[in-house]
Structures are given as structure tokens and as C-alpha cells.
Amino acid sequence: MTEQLGFYFDQTLCNGCKACSVACKDKNDLKVGVTWRRVAEYSGGTWQQDGDTYVPNVFTYYTSMACNHCEDPICVRVCPTTATTRGADGIVTVDAGKCVGCRYCEWACPYSAPQFNSETGHMSKCDMCADYRAEGQDPACVAACPARALDWGPIKELRAKHGDLAAVEPLPDPSITRPHLVITPHRDAQPTGTGTGALANPKEL
């Protein structure tokens, strides 16, 4: 049986440099506005003022996120033309020959993974660099990370090694799509749905 693949993200190492995101755009020649891997900044806390002095109680962490090649991909379910499918290795792809660019998948996906390419009129998305993997190379984002915060592999192995956590704020409830994602959380990471901070860079996602 073909192994199902997934991503691993070590949030303790990520400093939000976005080398992953830019490497993905470079490899896939994505124009400004189409970004398959994005990085969320989640931030919160307060400053305690006493006279002229302040004491910070502040936190921030980053989450690098592409397609999670979910077990129950909502993008596949909502696609009216069967253009979006999930392969034997769990990788979700779009068949441009069938895609009519209706953007239902974009609206449905809680991770905003499928992105509309206005030049082709079709949806586009991460395939975990299928061509690179076929040549024995890492996906572009994994290879580019200067902090080595990203990895990929059979999801079973990733879970055995790093655990089952697939969501912290600001990520959605993993029960929606069962993402093939494993996260080692930042020390300040807050549980999905109960966070005290806010998404700091909504326009960059």
C-alpha cells in the first residue's frame, strides 16, 4: 500500500522569515497574489504601566502553512467537476483540464490552500513538489527553511516521531478535514478556539 504523506512543522524554530513561502513561489513561478505556502503571525498580550515604566507580558509565534493534503479534503467534496482529487499517496491535486475556476474549493478550504490563478482561470495548489520528490529531493519549502522547521514524509512516521497535534491558534479545528499535518507547538502556542491573541497579519494570508 502506498504511504500517505504529510507535512511536519516545528513551531519552536520558526521566526516568520517566509523563506518557505518565497521558495515555493520561485519554484512554481507564482505571481504576486498567488501564494501556496503562507505564514501566519499570531500575537497577543499586554503592557502593565506603572508611572513612566512598562512591563511587557507579550507573546508571538508563527505558523507556516501550505496544503495539508487532508484525509477528508473538503476541496474534493465541493468540487462540482471532479477536477480536485486525492491520489493514492494522499496528495490532493487539481486537474486543470477539468477545473472551471468556480473557486468553491477556495471558499471551502479552512486553510485557503487552493488559490485561484487569474491568468489561467484555474485553481492552483501545492502538490508537495511531486517532481522534486520523484527525483529524491525535498519539497522546495522544506529545503529552503534556514531554521529546518519544516519536514515531510509518511504521516504515520511523522506522527510516531512527533505526535498527533495538528492545530494551534490560529489554525481551524482539525476535525473539519483531518489534515496530514503534525506540529510541535511553540511554548506560547494557544489551543485552537480558545486563544487570547489575534491573527496579526491577515492581509498576508
Place this chain on the structure above:
Amino acid sequence: MGEGPDGIEKTPKWAASITGVPADVITRVAREIALSGPANIAQGWGPQRHANGENQARAIYTLAALTGNVGIPGGGTGGREGYYWPVSDWFPEGDNPVKTQISVFGWTDAIARGPEMTALRDGVRGKDKLDVGIKFMLAYAGNMLSSQHADINRTREILKDTKLCEFIVVVDNQMTASAKMADLILPDTTTAERWDMAPSEYTGETAYVIMCEKAIEPLFNSKPSYEICTGIAKKLGIEQKFTEGRTGEEWVRWLHEKTRQANPHFPQFEQLREQGVYRYHDPSGHQVPLKDFREDPVANPLETPSGKIEIFSSELWAMSKTWQFDNPGPGDRITALPEHVDTWEGAVEARTNPKYPLQVIGHHFKGRTHSTYGNAAWPKEAHPQKVWISEIDAQARGIANDDMVEVFNDRGRIRIPAKVTARILPGVMSVPQGAWFSPDEKGVDTGGAVNTLTKIHPTPISKGNGQHTTLAQVEKARS
């Protein structure tokens, strides 16, 4: 305490009000440094880039000395970390026959009022005064004319006056904001279009060299700067003297061979091309700076008049008596001890300045290296230029995250989105340094260069840049 000329006891409570750090935190950190054995006390290159920044920098050295951390493993001098200097050879720089020097920060003054600049007032070195101002300027691989020097609007006014600096040549591989100010642009190549060998910096006891192999022919009509200089040397009749008969690639091969002969561990040229990076280590291992001085200060004196660490500097004491300041403002003071000095547009002035109550700094930004790549579409999309504002200051002005705002003072005005965040101290804004100046028809900088706001006022001793001392106001952009 309290016996100095100002009669003020320098207690943690006194420092708390100036720094914004609570007195109990200052006391706790002092105890930790004093009681925890060796403390590595180091400073980056931010402290001195403030008004009267020399005293801040010297205060950090003094802290290292007072706490006994100089010259011991795990300690530090209070300075920036040192590193193993790479052994690879450099392209010879030649000898500059002109020995007169000015501070790097003084170049616009040297254009505007060169012959007025003196040793005692402007820090001219090697001469009592400048005889002439700068009339010709070659700006290579920088963005100093219009993004990276203080008070951009003033700088541009000075550069536009062709009676002052008569001829400006810019050599760059991008059409920078500075290149647009040039009389003549010589298009340089990128590193992928020429041969080079790049050594390491700030790498501890390690060093490396990167083989920068020419990957493609120069695009369009650009030329490597070495070939540009060779062409100029030819016109001046000194081509052979300049090139020593070598092309750019031959220089790299020759410097490599020279390096390898002196350091037999270096790989052969072809092997270095193959492996790309060669890493090596300091044969003497990790270094402890001023260890010799600590162990035997008599045999290993420092380069100070007394040979000792001079917390009270006799040289600065003399300078404080002789150096002159035109219309001195707060902060224009040389002190023999590294005292705290309230300065122009400093933290204390901010509290009583109703017009411009917010301090502005310009942090190094992950979307650029200084101003390099400030025009590249993907990094700009990944890291848009925004002004960091605390939630408290933003709320008081009706500013929400990602609102378009204008930051301004009497020197200029920028328009960029606000990053409203808990990550910056209330009362302080940060405009990431290095953005390219891009004025609209009203002169508002829509690129968001922090230097549209900064002051040209030099620091008192080095006449260096105090650009992290700036006051401004912010408001929501109309329309």
C-alpha cells in the same frame, strides 16, 4: 552617590523613569549580573546610533569592566563579538594619497558647507579644516543618496543643487532611489554574472569562503564593476597598473592560489568550485578578548594614555574642554565619564513634546538586507513595509491594524500601513529601515523610508549617525 555636578543620585528609581524599565527589574538584573559568575556583556550596533550614542556604548563597556567580566572565559569586554578573521586574500585596495578624513555621516555637510568644517567642530581628521567641499561623488552598491542617509528631504535638496556637488556617478545593479539622483549610471552586474570569492564575517572561531562562480553572461549592457574600473583606467592610461594584467576571473584564481600557498589546507580551485563552500577553524581555538591584559596589564597595556581601561577618559576630558558646538542642544556634550545625557528628541523630551510625542526607531527588517531587495516583488509581498505601533498609541488615534497611516515630523512625512501590535513599547514606533524613498506629488514618501523622518544631527564625539533618536506623530491617512 549624588556628588556629581548635577547632584542627582543615580539610583534604579532615577533610571526607571528615563528608561521605562521598572526599578525592581533594574535591581534584579544588576544582582544577576553581579552574582551569577561570568556574564557575557556584549552590545550590538544600535546603542551608538542614538543622539549622544557614544555614552551609551561606553556605558556598556563600563558595565563589563565594573562587574569584572573583561578578559575571562564566558565574560566579555562589553563590545561587539569578535571572530576569526578569514585567511583568504583580498583584492588589493591601493593606497589613498588623501589623508584627510571626515565622519561617514558628514558627507552631506561636506557637500553643503565643506570649507566651514573643522577638526574641533566637525571631527575633521588629518587637517584643521577642509579646504574644499565634495564636488564629485561615486556611489557604489548603496542607497545612500536617497534612502540610507538621515533626513532624505534635506539630502535631496543638497544633491539637487548642482553648484555644490557637480557630478554624481552611481554604480549599481538596480534602479535604486539613489540611482535616480545620479548624473551618470554605470550598470553593474549581479553576483551571478561575475567571479568572486566571498569570505565570512561574525562566525566565532570558524571561517569560510564561498566560491561565487559566474553562472551567466552579464545581462543587457551591464558590466562587472571591475571591468567598469578597467575601462576607466584605460582612458586614464593606467590600465596595466590597475589590472596587473588580470581579468576578474584571473584575479579570483590568483588570490585563491596565493591563499592556498600560505594556507595549504585550502582546497584546490577546481575542488572549491565543486564543493562551493569551504569551512575552516581558528587553529588557536576560541579566543578570550583582553585575556593577556587581564593576566598581566603591565606587560600588555591597552592603547589608552594610561594603558588601562579608562572609565574616566582623559582624552575625552581634554576634548570636552576644546571641542566646539554650534548652537548646542541637549545631548551635544562630551563627558569624560559615560554619563546619561538627556538629548534632543530623546525619551525624556518625548513626554513633553505635544507635537511629536512618539519615539521612532528603524529596526533591521526580514524582508530586505538594509535597502537591498527593497524593490523585489516577492519579498515585498511577503514582508510589506509597515510602521509598528503599540495598541495603546494606535487606539488613542483611532488607528486599527493595517490602516493606512501617515507618520510625520517637521522633516518629512511617510504613508504606509500600520502594524498595530503588542510587540512594541507604548510611546515608540518602528519604521523598518531600508525601504526605498518614493515621493508622491506632494512629497509624501509612499515607500516608507525611515530616514524621511530622521535628523542629520551628528553625535558629539564620532560625529556619527544618531538616527534612532527621532520624534514624530502618527495619524490615520485621509483618503
